[in-house]
Amino acid sequence: MTHLALNETEPGCASDGVWLTCIECGERFSPFETVRYTCDDCDGLLEVRYADLPTWDEFEGRGVWRYSSALPFETGVSLPEGGTPLHDVPRLESDVGVERLRIKHEGMNPTGSFKDRGMTVGVRVAQEMGVDRLACASTGNTSAALAAYGSRAGLETLVLLPRGKVAAGKIAQASCHGARILEVDGNFDVCLDIVGDLADEGDVYLLNSLNPFRLEGQKTIGLEILEQFRDEEGTYPDRIVLPVGNAGNTAALYKCFRELTASGALPMEDVPKLTGVQAEGAAPMVEAIEEGWKETRRWESVETRATAIRIGNPVNASKALPGIRETGGTAVGVSDEQIRAAQRDLAEEGVGVEPASAASVAGLRVLREREDVSADERVVCLTTGHLLKDPDAAAEAGSQPEPVPGTTAGVREHLGLAGE
Numbered sequence: 001m002t003h004l005a006l007n008e009t010e011p012g013c014a015s016d017g018v019w020l021t022c023i024e025c026g027e028r029f030s031p032f033e034t035v036r037y038t039c040d041d042c043d044g045l046l047e048v049r050y051a052d053l054p055t056w057d058e059f060e061g062r063g064v065w066r067y068s069s070a071l072p073f074e075t076g077v078s079l080p081e082g083g084t085p086l087h088d089v090p091r092l093e094s095d096v097g098v099e100r101l102r103i104k105h106e107g108m109n110p111t112g113s114f115k116d117r118g119m120t121v122g123v124r125v126a127q128e129m130g131v132d133r134l135a136c137a138s139t140g141n142t143s144a145a146l147a148a149y150g151s152r153a154g155l156e157t158l159v160l161l162p163r164g165k166v167a168a169g170k171i172a173q174a175s176c177h178g179a180r181i182l183e184v185d186g187n188f189d190v191c192l193d194i195v196g197d198l199a200d201e202g203d204v205y206l207l208n209s210l211n212p213f214r215l216e217g218q219k220t221i222g223l224e225i226l227e228q229f230r231d232e233e234g235t236y237p238d239r240i241v242l243p244v245g246n247a248g249n250t251a252a253l254y255k256c257f258r259e260l261t262a263s264g265a266l267p268m269e270d271v272p273k274l275t276g277v278q279a280e281g282a283a284p285m286v287e288a289i290e291e292g293w294k295e296t297r298r299w300e301s302v303e304t305r306a307t308a309i310r311i312g313n314p315v316n317a318s319k320a321l322p323g324i325r326e327t328g329g330t331a332v333g334v335s336d337e338q339i340r341a342a343q344r345d346l347a348e349e350g351v352g353v354e355p356a357s358a359a360s361v362a363g364l365r366v367l368r369e370r371e372d373v374s375a376d377e378r379v380v381c382l383t384t385g386h387l388l389k390d391p392d393a394a395a396e397a398g399s400q401p402e403p404v405p406g407t408t409a410g411v412r413e414h415l416g417l418a419g420e
């Protein structure tokens with residue numbers, strides 16, 4: 001890991017010790033004067049940087065804003081988010097065959113996914129910028145979170161969704177929280193192209209994970225995992241396995257580790273291996289890791305039942321690929337059937353997740369079988385969204401309801417129990 005340090009101490013244009021840096025050319029920008037999502041000079045991705053780096057003893061309270069000293073603001077529009085459980089899953093742990101397996105269940109956030117962590121920060125920044133219309137492209141969860149946080153802030157919200165490819169729970173959320181929903185004749189990547197054009201014209205404020213402030217909120221997943229795991233297990237996890245779509249969380253966790261190692265709060269040898277999992281039918285990050293590429297190739301045609309990660313052009317690839325490589329992690333593709341089996345395995349432990357989330361556990365199983373993960377590893381799998389997000393997929397994975405008569409005798413007979 002040669003690039004973990006953030007060796008910038010004298011920002012040219014800091015605002016209260018916060019600025020934006022282009023990850024490609026190093027150009028720096030003032031954070032809140034002008035709306036920008038990428039570098040003016042080279043179009044590279046931007047990253048939020050701070051004069052002061054985080055240490056453990058300055059965190060207090062619970063949830064995302066516990067980590068305000070590592071964020072651009074003290075607080076924001078909050079429902080509140082974060083503070084999610086780190087479940088143990090003893091049967092799954094021994095079945096997969098690792099020393100320790102814990103599940104960080106981000107489905108327990110207010111709108112049922114990790115996106116809330118990004119939105120509490122992103123909507124706070126939107127308020128600072130004085131914008132009035134928020135927008136995103138979404139495979140579903142971002143739209144639910146944007147709709148809830150936007151309406152809480154009293155702002156107009158516009159969401160672009162791939163028609164026919166968004167789970168029922170997510171559309172219901174976006175709709176009930178009052179978003180204007182556009183169902184686009186195209187996949188997620190097409191939705192993002194369009195909303196990106198609207199944002200470039202200044203017609204909307206973009207709250208996809210291309211927006212670097214969203215990733216600051218999502219960075220708190222890493223801070224929380226490290227603190228919880230250390231407090232409960234007395235050590236840091238060896239590996240964090242997560243589902244990958246746009247690779248925002250992968251980039252955010254990597255940034256978390258870099259800031260902590262740079263401040264001295266996390267020893268370099270304790271940095272967990274970032275391990276990404278994609279559905280086989282939408283796996284440009286896996287391809288890039290396997291081929292040794294610095295960028296991903298856009299997959300025009302993508303398909304998976306895990307609709308949340310049905311993404312062919314991960315916008316954060318250039319931030320996330322170094323994170324996987326430099327922490328010693330890897331990336332793996334899994335089939336829809338492996339995802340469905342992992343969803344059932346988690347449900348048997350009482351942990352209800354949507355298909356994309358179960359990809360992390362499915363991926364861990366594949367990597368363990370290949371011996372790419374060893375038996376003595378302590379692993380955290382991230383589950384990103386709640387089971388109720390996609391009730392149809394949950395019903396397909398589970399048992400079928402059985403019609404019975406409305407009498408005790410009829411039910412006894414159906415169950416094969418002895419008569420009275």
Ligand SMILES: Cc1ncc(COP(=O)(O)O)c(C=O)c1O
Binds near residue numbers: 139247309
């Ligand atoms: C449930 C779920 N899991 C995973 C992802 C992918 O996350 P990322 O874009 O950070 O890779 C998403 C994003 O849409 C999601 O909704």
Ligand SMILES: [Zn+2]
Binds near residue numbers: 024027040
């Ligand atoms: Zn640049």
